[in-house]
Amino acid sequence: MDVSPYDALLFVSFGGPERPEDVVPFLENVTRGRGIPRERLVEVGQHYFDRGGKSPINDQNRAFLEALRDDLAENGIDLPVYWGNRNWEPYLSDTVAQMRADGIKRAAVFATSAYSSYSSCRQYRENLFEACDTTGGVEGAPVLDKLRHYYNHPGFVDPVVDGVLASLEDLPEDERDSARILFVTHSIPTSMNDNAGPEGNAYVAQHLDVADVIAQRVAAERGVTHEWDLVYCSRSGAPHIPWLEPDVNDHLEELAEKHVRAVVMCPVGFVSDHMEVVYDLDTEALATAEKLGIEARRSPTAGEDPRFVAAVRDLLLERAAVERGESTERAVVGARGPGPDRCPAGCCFNQRSQLQTLSGEDSPQYSG
Numbered sequence: 537m538d539v540s541p542y543d544a545l546l547f548v549s550f551g552g553p554e555r556p557e558d559v560v561p562f563l564e565n566v567t568r569g570r571g572i573p574r575e576r577l578v579e580v581g582q583h584y585f586d587r588g589g590k591s592p593i594n595d596q597n598r599a600f601l602e603a604l605r606d607d608l609a610e611n612g613i614d615l616p617v618y619w620g621n622r623n624w625e626p627y628l629s630d631t632v633a634q635m636r637a638d639g640i641k642r643a644a645v646f647a648t649s650a651y652s653s654y655s656s657c658r659q660y661r662e663n664l665f666e667a668c669d670t671t672g673g674v675e676g677a678p679v680l681d682k683l684r685h686y687y688n689h690p691g692f693v694d695p696v697v698d699g700v701l702a703s704l705e706d707l708p709e710d711e712r713d714s715a716r717i718l719f720v721t722h723s724i725p726t727s728m729n730d731n732a733g734p735e736g737n738a739y740v741a742q743h744l745d746v747a748d749v750i751a752q753r754v755a756a757e758r759g760v761t762h763e764w765d766l767v768y769c770s771r772s773g774a775p776h777i778p779w780l781e782p783d784v785n786d787h788l789e790e791l792a793e794k795h796v797r798a799v800v801m802c803p804v805g806f807v808s809d810h811m812e813v814v815y816d817l818d819t820e821a822l823a824t825a826e827k828l829g830i831e832a833r834r835s836p837t838a839g840e841d842p843r844f845v846a847a848v849r850d851l852l853l854e855r856a857a858v859e860r861g862e863s864t865e866r867a868v869v870g871a872r873g874p875g876p877d878r879c880p881a882g883c884c885f886n887q888r889s890q891l892q893t894l895s896g897e898d899s900p901q902y903s904g
Contacts, residue, residue: 537613539856544616544635544643545608545848546680547601548628548660551621552584552591552810558624559584562591565623569888580772583815593810594624596839597648600808603845611849618643622663633671635678642679644852645895648807650687651721652738652875654728657685658884661893669892674900681859682895683851685875687746688868691847692838696804697753699835703800704758711798711831713760716791718784719747720821721805722812723768726778731885734876738884740766740780745870747804769816784817785824792828799825802835807844809837878902 553562559581560574567577584591597619605617616638620631635643645664649656661682668677686692700717707715721743732739743766755761767784782790784801791799801821803813817834825832838844850867857864858877866874881898894901 537611537853538860539613539615539644539852541642541859542615542644542681542852542856544618544638544640544678545604545852546631546635546643546645547597547604547617547619547648548645548664549597549619549621549648550593550810551624551627552593553624554590554594556585556589559589562624583811587814591811592814593808594621596808596810599840600845603840603842604848607842607845607849613849613852615852616640620667622660628663629667629670632667632677636672636676640678642681644855645680645682646848646851647682650685650692650807651742651805652685652884653724653732654884654886655724656722656739657682657879658886658893661879661895662886662891664894665892668894674894677901679901680894681855681877682879683848683855684877685742686847686851687742688749688870688872688874689847689851690867690869691843691845691850692807693746693749693753693869694843695838695841696802696835697750697757699837700750700754700800700802701757703802703833703835704754704762706833707798707800707831713758714796715762715798715800715831716796717751717754717762717764718787718799718801719743719750719764719766719804720769720784720801720817721766721803723771723780723783725773726780727887729780731887734880734883742872743805745872747802749870750802750804769821770812784821788821788824788828788830788832792830796830798831800833800835803837806837808839813837 553559560577563577563581618631620628647660664680668674704712729739730736751764767782767787768780769784771779773779801817806813822832854864868874879896
């Protein structure tokens with residue numbers, strides 16, 4: 537399979553602490569520039585301390601990377617796969633420095649965030665620029681092409697559909713058909729959603745689109761139409777700043793008042809079972825549901841499902857064909873179609889400061 541012009545694949549993730557002594561430094565990285573006192577970070581880090589000071593995300597990334605390398609090799613693709621994190625080891629800057637040393641000229645970039653917004657896309661592109669700039673300058677660094685958003689790629693959607701179906705089957709039989717599906721994603725400031733994508737509102741619109749696809753697929757499989765809602769978790773901003781609502785716990789209380797007796801919580805906004813899933817849903821939201829007398833199940837994320845792993849290969853081959861000037865079919869479900877290969881200038885606007893980015897139409901690494 538032809539992956540030219542790429543001579544590497546770069547896997548970029550958020551990162552997470554691996555030991556108790558990592559927790560506060562990790563949170564300092566995440567919140568740098570916001571002036572949050574160390575004492576507050578210790579409080580915020582309690583979720584990590586309660587789990588031995590370790591986030592599940594890095595182990596999940598290691599497992600996914602092993603599966604991805606195996607998938608590429610099994611399909612005849614001999615391509616080195618590098619891994620860099622935004623907020624913890626292995627740091628993205630160190631990885632880019634290693635890529636330079638290895639003579640990498642151009643790499644496709646897969647980020648573990650499927651949707652459009654500043655924090656889920658543009659910030660990654662800012663980090664790519666910074667990593668190149670601080671390791672010898674952007675000129676002469678590997679050209680880095682971030683792969684398109686994949687929230688509506690069937691390789692991501694199909695495992696999520698199967699997870700919802702399995703979770704519904706795990707509910708008591710007399711509650712199953714009336715169960716409501718709660719599609720859960722990370723809340724962001726409403727102003728960030730207003731600026732998401734080239735025309736705004738892309739974060740919410742993309743979630744609604746894929747949630748509708750999943751709900752329709754579930755209905756077709758079961759012969760039962762389930763009501764559903766898009767809800768949010770992990771709000772972390774100042775109280776006076778509006779964030780996307782409703783919070784999953786608040787919504788469960790509203791559903792209890794409406795005599796809803798069973799739900800499946802589908803973490804559609806997340807690609808693996810990291811902290812926002814294992815704490816916000818598996819711990820907090822499930823406890824809320826139990827308190828309210830609601831039968832609740834949390835469906836799996838795509839994780840290391842072979843279909844999701846194969847989706848990375850598909851996105852790589854798709855983009856490689858585009859860069860060679862060849863026509864290619866794009867795997868996509870839903871009403872919105874595939875996202876752009878290169879983010880338009882100003883896409884997912886940074887409201888705090890205008891930092892340079894890579895992988896966009898205005899990238900200094902592209903000649904046109």
